[in-house]
Amino acid sequence: xxxxxxxxxxxxxxxxxxxxxxxxxxxxxxxxxxxxxxxxxxxxxxxxxxxxxxxxxxxxxxxxxxxxxxxxxxxxxxxxxxxxxxxxxxxxxxxxxxxxxxxxxxxxxxxxxxxxxxxxxxxxxxxxxxxxxxxxxxxxxxxxxxxxxxxxxxxxxxxxxxxxxxxxxxxxxxxxxxxxxxxxxxxxxxxxxxxxxxxxxxxxxxxxxxxxxxxxxxxxxxxxxxxxxxxxxxxxxxxxxxxxxxxxxxxxxxxxxxxxxxxxxxxxxxxxxxxxxxxxxxxxxxxx
Amino acid sequence: xxxxxxxxxxxxxxxxxxxxxxxxxxxxxxxxxxxxxxxxxxxxxxxxxxxxxxxxxxxxxxxxxxxxxxxxxxxxxxxxxxxxxxxxxxxxxxxxxxxxxxxxxxxxxxxxxxxxxxxxxxxxxxxxxxxxxxxxxxxxxxxxxxxxxxxxxxxxxx
Numbered sequence: 517x518x519x520x521x522x523x524x525x526x527x528x529x530x531x532x533x534x535x536x537x538x539x540x541x542x543x544x545x546x547x548x549x550x551x552x553x554x555x556x557x558x559x560x561x562x563x564x565x566x567x568x569x570x571x572x573x574x575x576x577x578x579x580x581x582x583x584x585x586x587x588x589x590x591x592x593x594x595x596x597x598x599x600x601x602x603x604x605x606x607x608x609x610x611x612x613x614x615x616x617x618x619x620x621x622x623x624x625x626x627x628x629x630x631x632x633x634x635x636x637x638x639x640x641x642x643x644x645x646x647x648x649x650x651x652x653x654x655x656x657x658x659x660x661x662x663x664x665x666x667x668x669x670x671x672x673x674x675x676x677x678x679x680x681x682x683x684x685x686x687x688x689x690x691x692x693x694x695x696x697x698x699x700x701x702x703x704x705x706x707x708x709x710x711x712x713x714x715x716x717x718x719x720x721x722x723x724x725x726x727x728x729x730x731x732x733x734x735x736x737x738x739x740x741x742x743x744x745x746x747x748x749x750x751x752x753x754x755x756x757x758x759x760x761x762x763x764x765x766x767x768x769x770x771x772x773x774x775x776x777x778x779x780x781x782x783x784x785x786x787x788x789x790x791x792x793x794x795x796x797x798x799x800x801x802x803x804x
Numbered sequence: 805x806x807x808x809x810x811x812x813x814x815x816x817x818x819x820x821x822x823x824x825x826x827x828x829x830x831x832x833x834x835x836x837x838x839x840x841x842x843x844x845x846x847x848x849x850x851x852x853x854x855x856x857x858x859x860x861x862x863x864x865x866x867x868x869x870x871x872x873x874x875x876x877x878x879x880x881x882x883x884x885x886x887x888x889x890x891x892x893x894x895x896x897x898x899x900x901x902x903x904x905x906x907x908x909x910x911x912x913x914x915x916x917x918x919x920x921x922x923x924x925x926x927x928x929x930x931x932x933x934x935x936x937x938x939x940x941x942x943x944x945x946x947x948x949x950x951x952x953x954x955x956x957x958x959x960x961x962x
Contacts, residue, residue, distance in 0.1 A: 522808070522825035522871045545869070552867050553848045555826065565825065567872060593861065617937020618915065619852055622861040623868070705936040706850075 524567040528653045528682055531566050536655045536678025538564045544680045545569075546589035547623035549616065550632040566680075573683065577601055582688035588627035588650075588681040592639075596621070605686055606801060607695030607714055611642035614699060617706060627681040633667045633738075636709040640667065640739045641731035642697040645714035648686050654679035664731070667738045690727070693718040694801025696794045699733070700786050702777070709734040710778040713766070713790040715798045717749060723804045725749045730762075735770040735787050742769050745791060754799050762795055763788035808871045814839070815883025823870035830854045832870035833880060841881035841910045845939070852938030855911040855918075856880050862918040864937075881910035884917060892955040893917055902951040904942035912938050916952045924960055928953060 519540075525531045535542050540563025543551055554560040568574050574589040577598045584601055592612040595601055602609050615624050615638050629639045630650070643663040650666055652659050655678040663684070666673050675681070695716035701707035712733030720726050730745035744765035752758045772783035807822040814837065821836035830847075833839045833856070845853035847866045854865040857879040884891045893916050896902070903909045912935065919926060919934045926934070931952050932945070940948060 520825040522869065524872075524874075545872075547867075548869065548872075549849055549867050552828070552869070556847055556866075565869070567869075569872075591861070616849070617852065618918075618934050619855055619862050619864045619937045620849055620867070622858075622863045705933065 519563060520565065521563065522565045522567065524570040526570050526572075528571055531568055531571060531680065532653055532655055532678050534564065534566050535680060540564065542566060544627075544631070546574075546625035546628040547591060547620075548628075549620050549624040550628055550634075568680065568682075571682075584686040586626060586684045586686065588683055589625045592621040592624050593618075595626075601686075604689045605642075605646055605695055607697045607716065607798070608639070608642045608646050608648070608686065611697035611699075611712070611714060612639045614638045614697075626684055630663065630666055631673050631675065631681065633669070633671050633673050634708075635670055635737055635739070636712065636734040637739075638697070638699055638709060638712055638733065640664075641712050641714035641733040642695065643684065643686075644731040644739055644741060645697075645716040645729045646686055646695050647716070647729060648684050650681045651683045651685065652679050653682045658682075660685075664739060664741050669737050690718045692720070692802050693727075694798045694803070696797035696801060698790050698794050698797070700790055708777065711735055711772075711783055711786045711790055713787065713794045715749075715791065715794045717795070717798045717802050719799070719802045719804055723753055723799075725752055725754075725799075730766065730791065732766060732770070732787055732791075735772040735783050737771070740769050742766055742791075744768065749795065754795060754804065759792045759795065762791050766791040808874075810870060810874050812873050812875070813877045815879060819878075821870070825869070825871060827870040828866050829856070829858075829868040829870045829873050829878075830865035832873070833865060833878075836870075839880050839882050842914075843907055843910055845907065845911075850937075850939070851908070851911075852915060852935075853908050853911040855914040855938065857914060857918050860921075862915055879914070879917075881914055884913055891917065892958050893920070893952065896951040896955040896958070897948070900947045900951040900954065902943060902947040903940075908938060908940045908942075912940065912948055916955070919952070920956050920959060924956060926953075926956060 542564040697714040699709040699712040718727040728746040728749040730742040748761040843853040845851035
């Protein structure tokens with residue numbers, strides 16, 4: 517690791533400038549639970565590490581009129597301890613808290629989980645379903661994009677040189693809304709998703725779905741927003757026929773690979789099954 | 805490459821060391837500070853043998869850069885006993901024979917101590933989930949879980 521520099525700026529503009537002007541590979545450090553492993557294995561050889569955790573606001577959760585602002589480097593452990601966030605967006609928190617062990621939870625962040633750009637990441641589907649916005653700082657100023665616009669391919673993001681995510685914004689949850697996330701793994705803990713599925717729904721006073729967003733993980737090079745699955749839910753209660761349509765719409769968009777965790781056929785099938793289960797939890801949380 | 809001077813508090817005592825940018829906190833503890841109780845198992849955050857508590861948060865020392873520890877308060881296995889008096893967890897690990905080779909034990913003890921500081925009456929399920937990131941290839945975990953439950957009971961005065 518000779519030639520590696522570490523810096524921990526105290527302002528966003530300083531961090532942007534350091535990242536933008538770096539001559540070699542510059543990496544943002546939040547929790548480091550992916551970055552340090554990749555450096556140790558030799559897969560990544562950065563020249564500069566910019567630790568963002570000393571910048572005010574990068575760690576912590578703020579509730580503003582029912583909406584939430586989560587600092588990009590906030591750990592999963594902090595999210596799990598925030599009663600207001602757990603009550604409002606349980607799906608987002610349960611997805612984030614599935615990442616790794618207790619030790620990993622003490623460090624791993626939303627921004628890191630997203631920008632590592634693994635197809636199997638747990639928190640991105642839940643953030644996407646919840647309608648989360650990523651706030652990005654960069655040389656040209658600040659921009660806000662939906663979380664699904666960040667990952668473009670395995671290991672690749674839409675962030676330009678000098679840009680990094682400073683915070684995530686979760687909207688105020690509408691009345692009669694619920695979100696949920698489930699992942700399937702062959703064990704009970706400490707594994708990577710075979711499939712992950714997140715669903716957020718809003719119901720009317722009669723329990724009919726009036727808004728829905730469905731996201732899948734680990735079944736394509738990036739997380740998938742399944743518009744057809746959301747359409748299957750909207751205007752309906754969770755009947756057997758609606759669940760069957762949801763299942764079919766999710767299976768139809770899967771473009772997974774076969775690897776040691778599952779075959780293409782298996783992942784596709786499980787995506788439909790998980791969607792059914794997640795929808796049931798989301799509807800129940802919405803008060804159905 | 806120039807080294808960074810890092811000032812920390814380790815097990816209640818001020819501690820300083822020099823660290824290159826890529827040095828892990830684990831390597832700094834073992835090689836610069838001389839605290840070799842914290843073990844390296846996998847070096848990739850999977851096994852928990854290097855568990856330490858940084859600013860009241862349980863982490864793998866292999867997944868923390870030493871330079872990040874500037875100003876931090878760190879607890880390692882060396883701070884678990886009070887002088888010659890073992891911590892209840894340490895006594896219960898011996899009583900229940902919750903170790904064989906012992907390599908994972910410092911990590912288990914630090915992780916279990918961190919659990920009991922947050923939750924003094926954990927269920928067996930809570931103990932097992934909390935310790936899911938600590939791997940032991942000898943015991944089969946049952947004795948470890950029993951030792952932690954027993955230590956928790958003793959510490960509660962039950």
